[in-house]
Amino acid sequence: MIKVLVFGMTETPGGVESVIMNYYRHIDRTRIQFDFLCNSYEKVAYEAELLALGGHTFHFPARSKNYPRYRLELKCFFREHAAEYAVIWVNICSLANIDYLKLAAQYGIPKRIIHSHSSANMDGRLRGLLHQHNKKQIGRFATDFWACSAEAAGWFYPSEICSQAVILHNAIDVQCMAYDENGRENIRRQLGWQNQFVIGNVGRLHFEKNQRFALEVMAALVRKDRSVRLVLVGQGEDESELREQIFRKGLQEYVYMAGVQSNIRDWLSSFDLFLFPSVFEGLPVAAMEAQANGVPVLASEDVIPDEVRMNKNIKMLSLQQPPEIWAEAVCEMKEWFVRENPEDIWEHFIQSGYEIEHVKDEFEQRILGEKA
Structure with missing residues (x-):
C-alpha cells in the first residue's frame, strides 16, 4: 500500500472538498491510503469520516495568520514525515501558495501532483500577482499537472505545461445525489414551504458564486410571484x-440561509429549481450534483461547460442580462421544466465519464504511476 499526502481540505465543505471525498470514498484503500495536511487548528470538513476511512489529519496554522509558526511547523512535518509518502496531491484554486510542493520536493516525495480547481482568480490583486509569479516556476516543483477542465488548465499553467496537463473529471456518486421524495417532504415541512416554489443555491458564500445576484433576481421575482422562496446552502x-x-x-x-448542510441530497430534492449564477468556475461540482438530482437548472452562460451539461432541463443566461430577465426565465421554467428521469441521468453521467465508479480506476492508476 502506498501513502498519499493530500492538501485541499478546509473547514468548509465545498467543491474541492467534495472532489477529494468522492475519490477517497471509492478508491481501493488496501492499495492507496490518504493522509491530510490541514492549514487550520480547527476540524476540517468531513474530518470524522477521514479518520474513519483510515486517514490521518495533520493540523498547522494558516500562513496568513501566523507565518513564522506556519513555516516552522510545516518544515518540521516534512522533515520528519516526508519519507512515509510516495505521493503528494495538492488541490488548490490558485498558485499563490506552493510551499507544500516546494517542501515536498526538498524532502524527497517523488510524485508531486498539482491539481487546478479554478479557471480564474478568486482572490485579491496580491494573490493574483503571486499566482502569476509561481505559475512561471511551478514546473520546478511539481511532477504531475492535473486540472478539472481544459479552462482550468489554461488559466493555471504556462503553455508548455498546459499541453501535457491531465484533465481529471470531478466525478460524483450519482446515486448518492438522486432525487428522494421523503427528503423533499422533510425539508419543505421543516421550512413550512410545502406549497411554495422553492429555488435553491448550494455553494460557498463568496463573490465567485454570486449569491448577491441571486438575491437581486429574488427581489425581482417577488414582485411577480409571492409564492417563490430561495434557499442558500453554504457559508x-x-x-x-x-x-x-x-x-x-x-x-x-x-x-x-441554511448554512452548511450534510444532507445535500435532501436539500436538492426539496428544490424546484437550482439557481447557479456563478461568475466563473473550474468545473462546478454543485451544478453536477444538482443535475444528478434531476432538478431544473438556471445557470450563467459559459460556467457549465458543454461536456457537463448532462440533462435537458438546463437554461443558460448571460450575467449581462438584468435580474428582471433572470426572473422572467425562472417564471417560464416554473411553467414547463420538470425533473429529469433518473435512468436518463445515470446514462448521461456514465457516457460523459463523470460517474465516480466508472472513473476511479483511472484515478488509482495515475496515483500509482500505472498510467502516464
Whole structure:
C-alpha cells in the first residue's frame, strides 16, 4: 500500500472538498491510503469520516495568520514525515501558495501532483500577482499537472505545461445525489414551504458564486410571484453582507440561509429549481450534483461547460442580462421544466465519464504511476 499526502481540505465543505471525498470514498484503500495536511487548528470538513476511512489529519496554522509558526511547523512535518509518502496531491484554486510542493520536493516525495480547481482568480490583486509569479516556476516543483477542465488548465499553467496537463473529471456518486421524495417532504415541512416554489443555491458564500445576484433576481421575482422562496446552502466570507442585503430588500420572508448542510441530497430534492449564477468556475461540482438530482437548472452562460451539461432541463443566461430577465426565465421554467428521469441521468453521467465508479480506476492508476 502506498501513502498519499493530500492538501485541499478546509473547514468548509465545498467543491474541492467534495472532489477529494468522492475519490477517497471509492478508491481501493488496501492499495492507496490518504493522509491530510490541514492549514487550520480547527476540524476540517468531513474530518470524522477521514479518520474513519483510515486517514490521518495533520493540523498547522494558516500562513496568513501566523507565518513564522506556519513555516516552522510545516518544515518540521516534512522533515520528519516526508519519507512515509510516495505521493503528494495538492488541490488548490490558485498558485499563490506552493510551499507544500516546494517542501515536498526538498524532502524527497517523488510524485508531486498539482491539481487546478479554478479557471480564474478568486482572490485579491496580491494573490493574483503571486499566482502569476509561481505559475512561471511551478514546473520546478511539481511532477504531475492535473486540472478539472481544459479552462482550468489554461488559466493555471504556462503553455508548455498546459499541453501535457491531465484533465481529471470531478466525478460524483450519482446515486448518492438522486432525487428522494421523503427528503423533499422533510425539508419543505421543516421550512413550512410545502406549497411554495422553492429555488435553491448550494455553494460557498463568496463573490465567485454570486449569491448577491441571486438575491437581486429574488427581489425581482417577488414582485411577480409571492409564492417563490430561495434557499442558500453554504457559508463563507459574504454571509454578513448577504444577510444585510436580504434585510435591505425586505426579503426576510422569502429567503432562508441554511448554512452548511450534510444532507445535500435532501436539500436538492426539496428544490424546484437550482439557481447557479456563478461568475466563473473550474468545473462546478454543485451544478453536477444538482443535475444528478434531476432538478431544473438556471445557470450563467459559459460556467457549465458543454461536456457537463448532462440533462435537458438546463437554461443558460448571460450575467449581462438584468435580474428582471433572470426572473422572467425562472417564471417560464416554473411553467414547463420538470425533473429529469433518473435512468436518463445515470446514462448521461456514465457516457460523459463523470460517474465516480466508472472513473476511479483511472484515478488509482495515475496515483500509482500505472498510467502516464
